[in-house]
Amino acid sequence: MxxxxxxxxxxxxxxxxxxxxxxxxxxxxxxxxxxxxxxxxxxELSIDKFHAAADQIYRLTVHENYESGSIRSGSVHFPAAGVLRNNNPGIVEMAQVYGEEEVQVTVPANGQEPPKYFNTEHPVAFIEPEFFHLFDFGLNLQDKGKALKEPNMAILTQSYAAKYFPDTEAVGKVISLNNKLNLKVAAVIPDLPKNTDFPFGIFVSYPTLKNYIDYDLTAWSALTSQQNLYLKLPANADTAQVRTAITKTLKAQMPEKKRERLIFVLQPLKNLHYDSTYETYSRRTTxxxxxxxxxxxxxxxxxxxxxxxxxxxxxxxxxxxxxxxxxxxxxxxxxxxxxxxxxxxxxxxxxxxxxxxxxxxxxxxxxxxxxxxxxxxxxxxxxxxxxxxxxxxxxxxxxxxxxxxxxxxxxxxxxxxxxxxxxxxxxxxxxxxxxxxxxxxxxxxxxxxxxxxxxxxxxxRNKDLGFNKEAVVLVPLYKASAEKMFAYRQEITKLPGVQQASFIFSPPSSDFSYTTNFTFDNQPHNAAFQVNMKLSDEHYISLFGIKLLAGRDFTHQPPTDTIRQIVINQTMQRQLGLKSPEEALGKKMLLGRNMHGIIVGVAKDYHQNSLRESIRPIAMVNMGGASSNIYFLAAKVAPGQTQNAIQGLEKVWQKAYPDYIFEYQFLDQTIADFYxxxxxxxxxxxxxxxxxxxxxxxxxxxxxxxxxxxxxxxxxxxxxxxxxxxxxxxxxxxxxxxxxxxxxxxxxxxxxxxxxxxxxxxxxxxxxxxxxxxxxxxxxxxxxxxxxxxxxxxxxxxxxxxxxxxx
Structure with a gap:
């Protein structure tokens, strides 16, 4: 039928x-x-759902409340993990993670072959051994984590091991990060699953971090999105009760002036990929x-x-x-x-x-x-x-x-x-x-x-952002000190096709930001909001075509000067309660704990982030020849001279950094990546x-x-x-x-x-x-x-x- x-x-x-x-x-x-x-x-729904304890894992995040709004960060202060370990407020286990993007890996010469240089495709993770207890990735890696108890140890995934050591066993070999850290390969593990927000290929022991970054790991002032703290709570734990205990424990140890504004929040691992409020190491949220x-x-x-x-x-x-x-x-x-x-x-x-x-x-x-x-x-x-x-x-x-x-x-x-x-x-x-x-x-x-x-x-794409984004090439300098490039400043400005060059912390619009507390006009207390600092030399404002409403541009300032020149934006002027840009001129500022400056100009507002976000207070600071916070070289390229300019910049780069790979990006493409x-x-x-x-x-x-x-x-x-x-x-x-x-x-x-x-x-x-x-x-x-x-x-x-x- x-x-x-x-x-x-x-x-x-x-x-x-x-x-x-x-x-x-x-x-x-x-x-x-x-x-x-x-x-x-x-x-998308499977991201990090495969961990055995996925329902018990949380990321500790920080909210800082100001009169002008709240700043939310997926990171936590460096001392927080140590305080919580010493005064356990109901936590089963925890692990710190510090993710570093765009790292150069060098495989040293072995007598027969010259050194080999690689740029990592994924972030490098500085982790504690407990990381592999919290996140199992279905690979049973708990024993591997023990190799990361000592400093200067590394674990590679199979893909990275095959890339760096194609014809030999990777375990026992040495690799170098940014020609700064020499690491011994302690183990090789299988590649992590693709459906994770932890897309790491290299794991470095967390004790090594203190020799890699400039932050004071004991100070409560440092807060960077690269630093995350993950906690495992007991099954069926009362998260509100645990959060209250964590907040009480941490605030008891931090300076009094920071306690008022801080709120600690537990973000479930299962929500990590779907909440765009915070960043993830994969740089993706849906x-x-x-x-x-x-x-x-x-x-x-x-x-x-x-x-x-x-x-x-x-x-x-x-x-x-x-x-x-x-x-x-x-x-x-x-x-x-x-x-x-x-x-x-x-x-x-x-x-x-x-x-x-x-x-x-x-x-x-x-x-x-x-x-x-x-x-x-x-x-x-x-x-x-x-x-x-x-x-x-x-x-x-x-x-x-x-x-x-x-x-x-x-x-x-x-x-x-x-x-x-x-x-x-x-x-x-x-x-x-x-x-x-x-x-x-x-x-x-x-x-x-x-x-x-x-x-x-x-x-x-077409909105006027308030600055010039066209034909600007950015060369990252954060892989090494900028001092060597400073020596070639004159040579760079004379390169064919380069109209102007500036050493900067970050371009006007970037997800690479530096926010800090500040005091204004000799007041005894910090202002009621934070400011986004843009550190640079005296060519920053003219190169990016930022318009001034009052005052003047930066002049040359040697790094030995103790009083820095500062140009603020309109939003900051208004939030300071000043009725006109001219009122801000000559006022003193103390940025962070020790950066003194005087306001020499007020700039028209420009967008420093995606158009999803409002314009925030900005302080552009002239760092002169100081290189500690200079992470990019920005070069304004003449029309039709892009190739000549890039070739010239590469030659100068190779003179300054022969052991580093030359990289560059265009500012307009960086901004397009926001969307x-x-x-x-x-x-x-x-x-x-x-x-x-x-x-x-x-x-x-x-x-x-x-x-x-x-x-x-x-x-x-x-x-x-x-x-x-x-x-x-x-x-x-x-x-x-x-x-x-x-x-x-x-x-x-x-x-x-x-x-x-x-x-x-x-x-x-x-x-x-x-x-x-x-x-x-x-x-x-x-x-x-x-x-x-x-x-x-x-x-x-x-x-x-x-x-x-x-x-």
Whole structure:
């Protein structure tokens, strides 16, 4: 019996090839998208969920409250771990982690080969042995952690070991970090899983850190995002109670003036990847809202394809009414007929599913490049993926096939044999209209949202940031002291293509920041907010084209000067309660504990971070020739001279640092990286919007084709009676034009609500205007008209004599 059902279904589908092709194409595209989205969502939801104690692990974070707002940091002060170990407030275990990015690794010469230099692709982690107790990575590494108790010890992952020592055993060998630390390789471990926010390839013993960084590890003043503290709490612990105990313990040990503003917060490991408030070592966070949007888009695409199927199947009812009548006369009941038609739906869905597997395999590399992921697709080797695929085929079969099967199997045999079925009963016109309305509402909703997101991305790329970001090359100097490059200052400014050069702590806009407390105008207490310091030489303001509202630019200042020149921004001037920029001039400041300065100028506000964030108080400080806090060389390049300038900078670099790899980056690209994740998702959503429109047009094309076939004689009569090509085209199109317009009226307010809510995440954003909505409506209408007009014109151009012969 089952064989008969499928054989009959197969023959029916062959008889209606165009109907079958349209449905298979629409379903395969939607299933492909849903499979790819499933892979992305599953990957994002799996980040660091595999640790055995994942539910018990927390990161200790710090909030500093000021009158102007709260500063939140995922880091904690260096002495905190020691205090908590000595006064354990209900913690099972803890581990400190210090992550250092863009480190150069040198493999020393061995007598036969010269030294080899490598830049790390992932952060280097300075960790305590307990790190491998908290985070097991499914690799059982507890014993390996013991090797990190002593200073100057390192553990490599297999990939890094093979890279640095391809022809020999890595254990026992020596590597150098930034030509500053010599480390002995104590062990080699398997590569960590990809789905983690701890993408480390080199682990260094934590006691080594004191010889690597300039921070005082005993001082409560130092707070850097590179330093994290992870805690393991008892199972089912009362986190509020533990947090209170931790806060009490830490505040009892820190200086009194820091206690008032600090709040310690426990961030669950399971929330780490989904909270953009704090940074992660992977430099990636994905909000649950974004994952929810991806899931909704996958459902929308499947729904659009299923609507196509229902519309075309119900429209085909007139062709199959006699078949149903004959089957019922021969003894088939409604249940058997429903199984027959569901079998046809399943065959179509199965064919589409198999085709989608091929499409997913082909498009996955593009998706990996777009989202910078390493997803794999192996249907037979991944039970979860296979189960999702089979469930999807079942759901699509039932959702797309159940109603058409019910309609077709419900025909009365006598009426069906006489072809006297009511048109509404056979074709389901009202249902088709409703489904087309839903389909094009989804399409227009996606298009409007995509246009708004694209406009916001364009706004962020083109907005005047308040400084010059074009043709500025940044050369990192943090791998070694900047003193050597200072010796080549004159040579750098004379290089072909280099118009100006400046030694700086960080560019005007950067995620590399230095915030500190300060006192103003000899006041006895710190100000009620912190300031973001920009340390540089006297060329900083002119090179970046920062505009001054009052006062003057920096002048040359030797490093021996004890009073530094300072230029503040408008925001800082206002938060200091000064009514005009001129009032700030000549005022004294004490930055941190020992940096004295005098304000010589006030600059117009510029953006120092992503446009998601507001402008913060800034103090630009002239460090003269002091190199302790100089991490970049910035060079302004003449138009058309980029290559010459970079080649010249590389030659100077090699003179100063022959044992270091020359690197550079453009400032505008650094700023564009602020929005890299947003841009990637925008590209993905644009693709899905296009696919949604395409699937909708496939269904529209099929419906108009069917209408043209059903109304062939009517068209012939109308042409004989004098109807024009336009009249015939309008006859076929008017019903669907009304539906597209109605869909726009439904989609527009929904899109406005969702996009207005999304834009609230940006401090600086576009204003929603009717343009995006009108463009979406016009694009959808134009595509729908083109789709319909092709078939309508084809029907209208037929010979009316042949049309009148049609039965």
């Amino acid at each position: 089952l064989k008969t059902y499928f054989l009959t279904a197969y023959r029916a589908l062959l008889r209606n090839r165009s109907y079958s092709i349209l449905n298979i194409l629409g379903l395969s595209l939607s299933i492909t998208c849903s499979l790819l989205l499933f892979l992305v969502i599953r990957y 909000s649950m809202e974004v994952l929810g949007i991806m899931a909704v888009i996958g459902v929308f695409l499947l729904a659009t394809a299923c609507i196509n199927f229902i519309n075309l199947a119900t429209a085909q009812a007139t062709k199959r009414s006699k078949e149903v009548g004959i089957r019922k006369v021969l003894g088939s009941n409604q249940k058997q007929l429903m199984l027959q038609f569901l079998g046809e739906t399943f065959l179509l869905t199965l064919a589409a599913g198999l085709f989608s597997v091929v499409l997913a395999e082909l498009t996955l590399p593009f998706l990996n490049r777009l989202l910078d992921l390493q997803l794999t697709f192996s249907l037979l080797e991944e039970p979860g993926l296979l189960l999702f695929f089979l469930l999807e085929l079942l759901v699509v079969t039932l959702f797309a096939g159940l109603y058409p099967a019910f309609v077709l199997s419900g025909f009365q045999p006598i009426q069906a044999l006489k072809s006297k079925m009511a048109r509404q009963q056979m074709a389901g016109i009202s249902l088709r209209k409703g489904l087309v309305l839903v389909q094009f509402t989804i399409c227009q909703l996606l298009i409007i949202c995509t246009l708004v997101v694209s406009e916001q991305m364009r706004y962020m 890299k994740e947003d841009q990637r998702r925008n590209t993905l959503f644009r693709i899905f919007s296009g696919i949604s429109i395409f699937i909708g047009c496939l269904g529209l094309y099929g419906l108009v084709s069917f209408m043209a076939t059903q109304r062939t004689k009517e068209v012939g009569i109308r042409k004989v009676m004098g109807a024009s090509l336009w009249d015939i085209t309008y006859l076929f199109s008017k019903e669907f034009i009304q539906l597209v317009l109605l869909a726009f009226l439904v989609a527009a307010p929904l899109a406005y609500y969702f996009m207005n809510k999304w834009l609230q995440d940006f401090e600086y954003r576009i204003t929603l205007s009717p343009a995006a909505f009108l463009i979406a409506g016009m694009v959808t209408m134009s595509i729908a008209l083109l789709t319909m007009s092709f078939q309508a014109i084809k029907a209208a151009r037929k010979n009316p004599v042949l049309a009148l012969k049609t039965e």
